[in-house]
Amino acid sequence: MSASDEQRRDREPRPDEAAADRPEEYDVIVLGAGPVGENVADRTSAAGLATVIVESELVGGECSYWACMPSKALLRPVTARADARRVPGVRERLTAPLEVSAVLAHRDAYASHWHDDGQVDWLKSAGIDLVRGRGRLDGPRRVTVDLPDGGRRQLTARHAVAVCTGSRAALPPLPGVDRVRPWTSREATSSRTVPRRLAVVGGGVVAVEMATVYRALGAAVTVLVRGSGLLDRMEPFAGELVARSLTEAGVDLRTGTSVTGVRRTGDGDGSGPVVLTLDGGDELEADEVLFATGRAPRTEDIGLETIGLSPGRWLEVDDSCRVTQVPDGWLYAVGDVNHRALLTHQGKYQARIAGAAIGARAHGTPPPDAGPWGALSATADHAAVPQVVFTDPEAASVGLTAARARESGRRVRVVDQDMGQVAGAGLYAEGYRGRARIVVDEDRGHLLGATFVGPGIGELLHSATVAVAGEVPLDRLWHAVPAYPTISEVWLRLLEKYRDGAAEPAE
Known part of the structure; x- marks a missing residue:
């Protein structure tokens, strides 16, 4: 080695010093390695952009x-x-x-026994770097990562930072609620034991699914719903049929009931049963309580204040998932954090859109098809969001309910069908109990929404999603022939009723 080489080497920082003193530069930084973050990173990496993903928990995320x-x-x-x-x-x-x-x-x-080795291997195979630690924005295009060993790394993004940190369970503002160690969706899905008595507070998807599980596993389950029914974002009959089934299974379902207080009993150590105080003064005792009362964004400690945004808020985005309040368009918020549709599959859809948009903008190419239903527009978030509730019976919907369609000012027609009258449903289950509904835009002649409730109907939903997203004219749907005898023949019954002018009244 020459003297000049030695002098140059002396002037250059060692690798560990460089990591501490000089920001590491990537094209794209992704905060959060859940399904949404993974899909953003996959798309940007496939576009030839150097991508790093930052995660403080397990790679693979909540889902x-x-x-x-x-x-x-x-x-x-x-x-x-x-x-x-x-x-x-x-x-x-x-x-x-x-x-x-x-x-x-x-x-x-x-749940892969709560190990993420397989997910980490996938990141490596896709050429995506992983930094384990808590990442926080530190000004425009900058992210500081606090490492598990107490160290710190500084990352900068040439093109984009994508916030994919998801959401967390929101506990109600009850005095002392944290001290009773309540269950949220995390504890309910990972518990090693089945409590003898479980109280479930809430009437949404998590509440009804976990009530279904724990009642079937032998727990005495009480569901407390502040409103008048279950699954209030779906057609009313969905919640009614699920409620009927839960009650028949032995669940104590109480609607119009609010929880005003909560405490744990025991020998002074708070290890005993949970006691819930209900409006009116009554009390309910259970071994565990699950609060399934909504979600909150994981944005409270990611450095939003360093770029002029308020922490702990949902992030408003355009249809390419770019945060509208940030100048220069370098910040994206994808998945639950933007509050458009809190569903894993919808977040992954947004991730594909956002990843493509980041790639197109980084390469300076004109954004292709940026309008509604275009390659860079998550239009389905507004018009065709599908969801399945995996209770018994299953409830599945896509698009608008009848009420929301009418509130939007459209002229609609609603057609209902008793699914028990479909031959395939009767073969699937003796005494089949279920209902289907389509919501038709009368002026444009295509579907705005569809809902199915009944055993085994989750796999029906994608056909409805295609019809809604594709705005397929009803006269063309006549040529989509359902196989006989399958449950999907409900489509023929619904179209026949529409053709014949029949429509059952919507609630």
Whole structure:
């Protein structure tokens, strides 16, 4: 080595010093390695942009470990047994209760035993860098990461920072609620035991799904709903049919009931049962309480104040998921944090749109098809959001309800069908109980929304989603022939009623 080489080497910082003193530069920085963050990173990396993803917990996020995957793994044995009980020749053999340990083991497997090795390997295979630690914005295009070992890394983005930090369960503002160690969706989907008595506060998706699970696993379940019914964002009949089924299963369902206080009893250590005080002064005792009372954005400690935004708020975005309040267009908010549609599949859809938009803008190419339903526009967030509630019966919907369609000023027609009258449904389950509805835009002749409730109808939903998103004319839907005898023949019954001018009154 020459003297000049030695002198140059002396002047250059060592790698560890460089990491501490000089920001590391990437094209794109993604905060949050849940399904949404992973998909943004996948799209930007595929566009040739150097991408790093920052995560303080498990790579794979809420859906993989505390929401979609474990909850549906818990629900599947419940609904499979319920379906079997409706089939002659099978139900007679089903006399034993569910094997709790096997159900929980099935759940553990689908949550990858709360290890993220597989997800980390996928990031590596996609050429995406991972930094483990708590990432915070530190001014425009800058992110500081506090590492688990107490160190710190500084990252800068040449093109974009995408906030994909998701949401968390929101606890109600009850005095002392934190001290009673309540369950949220995380504890409900990962519990190692089944409580003898479970109180569920709320009437939405998490509430009804977890009530379904724990009642089937042997818990005495009480559901407390402040409003008048369940699943109030869907058509009214969806909540009514789910409520009827829960009640028949032995759930104590109380609507119009608010919780005004909560405490734990015991020998002074707060380890005893939970006591809920209800409006009117009555009390309810349970071994655990699950609050399923909404979500809040994970934006309270990500440095929004360093770029002039208020922490702890939902982030407002345009249809390419670019934050509208930030000049120069470098900040994106994708998934739950933008509050457009708090669903994993919808967040992943947004991620594909945002990733494509970041790539197009980074390469200086004119944004292709940026208008409604274009390649860079998450139009489905407004018009065609699908959702399945995996209770017994399942409830599935896409697009607008009849009430919301009318509130929008459209001239609509509503057509309902008793799904028990469809031959395929009767074969699927003896005494099949369910209902279907389509909401038709009378002026334009296509579907604005559809809802199905009944056993096994979740797989019907994508056909409705295609019809709504594609604005398929009803006269063309006549040529989409449903196979006989399947549950999907409900489409033919609905179209026949529409053609014949029949429409059942909507609530």
